[in-house]
Amino acid sequence: MSEAVRDFFDGLAEGGGRMLRQVCGTVRFDLRYPDRVDHWLVNIDQGRITVSRDDASHADTVIYTDTGLFLRMARGEVKPLPAWLRNDFTADGEFRLVIMLERLFAPPPDAHHPREVAARRHPRPLAEHQQPAPGEAASPAGDGEPQ
Numbered sequence: 001m002s003e004a005v006r007d008f009f010d011g012l013a014e015g016g017g018r019m020l021r022q023v024c025g026t027v028r029f030d031l032r033y034p035d036r037v038d039h040w041l042v043n044i045d046q047g048r049i050t051v052s053r054d055d056a057s058h059a060d061t062v063i064y065t066d067t068g069l070f071l072r073m074a075r076g077e078v079k080p081l082p083a084w085l086r087n088d089f090t091a092d093g094e095f096r097l098v099i100m101l102e103r104l105f106a107p108p109p110d111a112h113h114p115r116e117v118a119a120r121r122h123p124r125p126l127a128e129h130q131q132p133a134p135g136e137a138a139s140p141a142g143d144g145e146p147q
Contacts, residue, residue, distance in 0.1 A: 061093035
């Protein structure tokens with residue numbers, strides 16, 4: 001078994017995935033090596049993640065992929081949904097859990113939150129972002145100058 005694969009699944013169990021509070025289900029990853037297939041069962045229960053290798057028989061969704069592609073997804077180099085659409089890996093079972101895969105894997109290395117990008121492109125004074133105090137009228141829309 002690959003050390004990087006084990007580290008990924010250990011990290012899921014310890015830290016959980018991103019934005020999984022509304023998700024319940026099991027995903028089995030069948031990872032192909034040249035000489036064998038490893039099975040990893042990921043159980044998601046409203047954000048709590050457990051990982052096992054002992055009982056990998058039943059799963060809501062089964063992901064079939066080679067280890068190289070799996071590790072590229074784990075590092076954020078390949079997004080799972082486009083990879084699935086290109087048939088780079090196959091999946092059987094509930095489609096909603098295929099969609100949810102991006103929440104399990106790291107974001108792309110050069111990813112930035114949209115608000116950070118917008119703030120850099122269109123910096124605004126802090127006063128424009130503050131809410132009016134209770135009882136105080138809100139400033140008019142636009143540039144604040146009467147027309």
